[in-house]
Structures are given as C-alpha cells and as structure tokens.
Amino acid sequence: MSALGCGPHYEYAIEEFCLAKFGLEMQELDQKNWCSWEDTVELYGELTNCTYLVALKMDCFWPNQLVDEFFIGVHNHYFYNCSLSGRLLRDPPNRILGPFIAMPILVTLLMTALVVWRSKRSEGIV
Structure with missing residues (x-):
C-alpha cells in the first residue's frame, strides 16, 4: 500500500x-x-x-x-550505444592473445614433424 x-x-x-x-x-x-x-x-x-x-x-x-x-x-x-556486455570492444592483451596464436602453430609444427619422422621409418610396413 x-x-x-x-x-x-x-x-x-x-x-x-x-x-x-x-x-x-x-x-x-x-x-x-x-x-x-x-x-x-x-x-x-x-x-x-x-x-x-x-x-x-x-x-x-x-x-x-x-x-x-x-x-x-x-x-x-x-548507455544506448554500448555493447551488450557493457564493455568497450577491443583486443585482449598480448599476454592472453599470444598463447591462443602460438599454441596452434606449435601443434601444427609438431604434427608435421611427427608425420615426416614416421614416414621415414619404414619398419613393419609391407
């Protein structure tokens, strides 16, 4: 009331x-x-x-x-022109972004090296 x-x-x-x-x-x-x-x-x-x-x-x-x-x-x-999260849109800091870029590159290089190494070893292949 x-x-x-x-x-x-x-x-x-x-x-x-x-x-x-x-x-x-x-x-x-x-x-x-x-x-x-x-x-x-x-x-x-x-x-x-x-x-x-x-x-x-x-x-x-x-x-x-x-x-x-x-x-x-x-x-x-x-706040009519703000994003839904209420934060300004910008790239994350390099300390966060760096691993997300470096990790796939390292995995790709490692897998390539593993395939080349395995292809040179012809043991057991008939």
Missing part, C-alpha cells in the same frame, strides 16, 4: 536527487568512456544505492516498477 502512495513523490525525488547527481558526474566523464564499465561502475552503484535510500526514507518497496522504468530511461540515455 505504501509503495502505491509514494509513486509520484518517489519518482520526483529520485530524479531530483539521484539522477541530477549522476548526470553531473557522467558529464564530467568523457562521453567515449560512458561504455567503459571500469569508469562507470562506481557512479552506477551510487545511483542504484541512492534510489534504494530514497525508497527506504519514503517507506517504498525497492525495487519497484518506478525504479525499473527509471533505470530503463538511464540506460536509454547514457
């Missing part, structure tokens, strides 16, 4: 307190870093916590439909 009674007031409060602060902090970030989880995780966590604390103070349930709609709006505005 209390969740229904505080709907418009709760919506106004999270927009004025939480979203305003989040918007200012996101504007301080370079827009190309908005999709970088490392750069936005703390800001996003603070936004989530803010919506929870306002709900707690206003005796509302959390999460609720207003919070869901609020975060959909946040994502549509700030």
